[in-house]
Amino acid sequence: MGIQKITLLNLGRFDRNILEKISSAVHLEFLLKVEVIENHSDLTVFFDSGRKQYNGNSLLKMLEANFGNDESKTMALVTVDLFIPILTYIFGQAYLGGRTGITSSHRLSNERYGLEKDEKLFTLRIIKEVNHELGHCFGLIHCHQPGCVMQSSTYVEDIDQKETGFCSSCAEKLKTGINP
Numbered sequence: 001m002g003i004q005k006i007t008l009l010n011l012g013r014f015d016r017n018i019l020e021k022i023s024s025a026v027h028l029e030f031l032l033k034v035e036v037i038e039n040h041s042d043l044t045v046f047f048d049s050g051r052k053q054y055n056g057n058s059l060l061k062m063l064e065a066n067f068g069n070d071e072s073k074t075m076a077l078v079t080v081d082l083f084i085p086i087l088t089y090i091f092g093q094a095y096l097g098g099r100t101g102i103t104s105s106h107r108l109s110n111e112r113y114g115l116e117k118d119e120k121l122f123t124l125r126i127i128k129e130v131n132h133e134l135g136h137c138f139g140l141i142h143c144h145q146p147g148c149v150m151q152s153s154t155y156v157e158d159i160d161q162k163e164t165g166f167c168s169s170c171a172e173k174l175k176t177g178i179n180p
Helices: 016-030 056-067 119-137 156-160 168-178
Strands: 005-010 033-038 053-055 072-078 082-084 087-090 092-094 100-104
Touching: 005 016, 005 056, 016 033, 016 072, 016 119, 053 056, 056 072, 056 082, 056 092, 056 100, 072 119, 082 092, 092 119, 100 119, 119 156
Parallel strands: 005 033, 005 072, 053 082, 072 100
Antiparallel strands: 082 087, 092 100
């Protein structure tokens, strides 16, 4: 039957206005119903005191166990700083072809880099990362096409160079991922 909806799981106490913008953008890109669920789980169990960051692998495993289902893809939205053991930090993470993913806003604001606040740019960066991680959930790998949202991002400037959407090749693959 295929995926019926995308669930945005608000674990980061995001402002309703930002959540509505993310939800609308995800709906436009994936053409699926988008549901926003508030969940204020305690994430301290995922905190690594040595790194002073949150373990993305452990959080993703919990999300898969508690929120993964075959009718939807679930994207958790967090404000904490994520890492995986082989990288200093990550903007997000998802299982390739999996049911869940995570996007962190921690490193997406201008203020983090000593620049003037820009709410529009901040929201756009979150949307790009959510679409990127959802792309992985639907089976897409990193793309080398300039501007494609599936390009890998090491730095926030890399995110700024991408569009919110998929190149034609990734868009075609995405159709198969949504309706196998």
